[in-house]
């Protein structure tokens with residue numbers, strides 16, 4: 623039986639944290655005890671029966687905090703049901719079709735035998751860190767493409783698997 627779930631995230635500008643909160647809210651409504659934490663501030667996953675880890679995408683890679691998290695806790699993660707998500711595309715494509723994981727995340731999925739991975743649309747808004755972010759915004763390509771209906775639907779599937787003794 624699953625008692626406690628960790629939803630961890632790697633974020634630079636906060637939008638992946640908000641997705642993690644939305645996932646956690648669905649799991650809580652399903653009666654699970656959930657902690658939502660920045661991936662870099664998780665000392666150990668041993669208190670948890672299952673883990674969801676998400677990261678923003680930067681230059682074709684998962685956020686470094688998500689990468690470090692799966693490296694650091696690798697062995698413990700293989701012993702627990704594990705789900706991954708990425709958040710990135712700054713357009714509607716993630717709502718229109720499945721976007722496969724970037725190569726590094728695909729390898730992580732295989733190595734840790736993760737149950738599933740999904741790519742959600744991302745968000746980039748005024749005030750984002752870094753000059754590349756500023757360039758993207760000035761070129762008019764920013765915006766909020768997070769699809770909370772899709773995020774909640776995915777979280778429902780995670781909850782259902784946990785309920786069925788994943």
Ligand SMILES: Cc1cc2nc3c(=O)[nH]c(=O)nc-3n(C[C@H](O)[C@H](O)[C@H](O)COP(=O)(O)O)c2cc1C
Pocket residue numbers: 632633634635636637638639677678679680681682683709710711712743744745746750752754755758
């Ligand atoms: C410098 C930079 C590079 C990015 N690279 C990618 C990318 O390779 N693929 C992608 O889908 N999105 C990319 N994005 C969009 C981000 O993944 C998106 O803004 C995401 O929601 C950021 O998450 P965060 O707010 O949690 O940091 C990039 C954004 C910036 C600012």
